[in-house]
Amino acid sequence: MAGTRNSKAKGTQAERDLIHKFWDSGWAAMRAAGSGSSQYPSPDIVAGKYGRRLAIECKITKETKKYFPSEEIRLLNYFSKTFCAEAWVAVKFPKLDWMFFNPEDLNEAGNSFSASVGLAELKGLSFEELIKT
């Protein structure tokens, strides 16, 4: 339980760092209220500038591969389509900065999708690349 809290706190702090990077780059960004508080789909972060809006699902991991339940990706896409935002998955792997994936680029396996350090090298965008896309 303490581990869970610690992990959650680290996730929150990592999301706040990402919010900071957006504002520091001239974007507006905000974190969503805890996902447990809503029956509706909600990304972890929305960010916007000029004509672009990003809906971002964020995960930190201690591993070199991170899985996403298909339902989580489906809800991210549903929110993004309705809100008219680009859907992005952000993963913070150990020793790497946040990497950003187009959900379509995730590896599909049964009822989940995954992003790995290897996929990050092939398809991932750095923060700087994301905001310049």
Place this chain on the structure above:
Amino acid sequence: MAGTRNSKAKGTQAERDLIHKFWDSGWAAMRAAGSGSSQYPSPDIVAGKYGRRLAIECKITKETKKYFPSEEIRLLNYFSKTFCAEAWVAVKFPKLDWMFFNPEDLNEAGNSFSASVGLAELKGLSFEELIKT
């Protein structure tokens, strides 16, 4: 303190009701993480559909008039401009549904702005009017 918690809980519930109304009308909407958690401006709710995005500061009150510190309105406008969203102030007065105000229509008085039931009749929009604007 219990009163404060109770008031906060009522505010949260009222915001969730508003989120529900947006989704029920085909809009995507999300609540922001607690405002104390960020050093950056953040509205209470963002909502979007097609070409529109709304950044909304929400307040519930037991009175017939609600004040907003100028700084709060300034930050709402700053977020909205950067994110490219319309800035709106939503007030839930007793016995009335949520009413929505363009920040420019609020009454200015020294270091604050205010919205009253009287102003709602003159300048306020109902939820249905807001999403049709």
